[in-house]
Every structure is written in structure tokens, then in C-alpha cells.
Amino acid sequence: MPLKRRKNQSPAPLPSCPLFACMSLIGGAWTPNVIWYLSGGPRRFSELRADIPAISAKVLTQRLRDMEENGLVTRTVMPTSPPSVDYALTDLGQELVPAIAAIVDVGARLKQRKASMEALNAAAE
Amino acid sequence: MPLKRRKNQSPAPLPSCPLFACMSLIGGAWTPNVIWYLSGGPRRFSELRADIPAISAKVLTQRLRDMEENGLVTRTVMPTSPPSVDYALTDLGQELVPAIAAIVDVGARLKQRKASMEALNAAAE
DNA sequence: CAGCATCCTGCGAGATACTG
């Protein structure tokens, strides 16, 4: 989702399209998941990797860096050995949680609906 | 946002990541906007284009077709002259509206916050 | 453990021109 109009043109600021600003924050495929798993409280890098097995370390780092830049998460390095890094949602990041929750909610109902559809199909055969 | 794992691998179905299923529905940069403008009632192709000036005809067509495939919208051709086509949200599509609304809401607050931040910065100088 | 560096791929999207 090339949502970010970083360098390119797009001079018109998309009047009355408030979705664009917000979608650029959660646009990546993984960002919402990261926010979701971070909404329960601060987590370490390796914990997040375990939460979302399908993400690669590189992409997780990228997403977290982007989110840090956008002021969604804070990054705290613990000077232990071995070192660990804590990520936590900022107030701004917290504000996104309800939206993500709504998406999760719909996703769950979609899953249910799909399951009942398949049950119907199976019964019809 | 290459969310769709159409042909590729990804054998693990992302356990406990309900976001993925739903994000693949609204993953495109424009899909949420289309749903949003469709939430007020059925609209014609040209109306949608006017609603979202920055979208190109091709992309709008693509998104609408994808959404039709996913059962989010219905497409009704009116046999008039000149021909017109009506798009409307299905029940499934309607279910996504609250989630989109939540995102819009956050987007609006983000905008406010940004505005007040800039006002602070300006006052500081 | 938590990363960075590098190379590679595929999809979303823009631009432009043409059709029923």
C-alpha cells in the first residue's frame, strides 16, 4: 500500500478525505497487528516476534522505527546483558487502539459468517 | 500493502491474527474511502469519482471490482442512455462502516492534535 | 538479543489513450 506521498506530487491535500492521514499510520500490513499486540502493555522485540510469527525481523524493525518516527510508540533500550528493547504505545498510539479493535471485531464476525456459509454449503451437498 | 497472499506461499494461516482477514478487505489505499462514501447510500461511478478527486478511473474500477468479488458492494447497471452504474454496500460492506468510522474519528483527532502542536511551536518562536 | 545491510519480488497505483 503505497500510501505515503513522501516525495511525490499530489498537491491537492485530498479535501474531506480524513482517512488518508490515518491510513498512512496504519497502512502497512503489519502496523495494525503491532499496535494491537502493544495495546496490552509494553512488549519486547522478541515478544512481538513471537506474537506475530509471520513477520520477519527486518520488517518488524522497519515498522517499529516508522511508528517511532510518527510518535506512535516509544523505544526504550534496557542496558542489560543480553540487551533488550522495550516498545510501548504513546498516547497517540493508544488513540488508534479503538479503531484497530473495531477492525478486529469485524474480522471476527467475518470469520463467523464465512464459517456458517461453509456449513450451509456443506449441508446443501 | 501487499496484503493478499493470492498465489504465494504463507502456509501458516497467521493464528490469532484476525486483523489479516479484515485488512485484506480494506487494505488498499482507496478501499476505505470508497466504503466511506458509499456508506451514505448507493452512488454512481461518476459520483464516487467526484467524491474522491485524487483517484483515477482505473483504480476506482479495480477497487470496486475487488470489493464486488469480496461481496462488499453490489453493482447495478442501469440500462439508460447514457448508461450509468450504481454501487451500493452489501450487508457485509455495512459491517465495515463502524471500523472505518473509527479510523476517520482518530484521523480527525490526529489532525486537531497536529494543528495544536503547530500552534504551540509557532507560539514558541 | 536486537538489530543492520543487501538483494530481490510483486502488487498498488499513476498516466495516457482508446471503446461501447
Place this chain on the structure above:
DNA sequence: CAGTATCTCGCAGGATGCTG
């Protein structure tokens, strides 16, 4: 009006290998 066709580009993301 409502598309379709073709081309190109940029970025998210995957894979692998290496550091402090």
C-alpha cells in the same frame, strides 16, 4: 458515461547473512 488496455514506477515485504 463507464469503463478497458498498456506501460511504468515506487514501496512494502521476503530471504539471507553479518554485528555489538
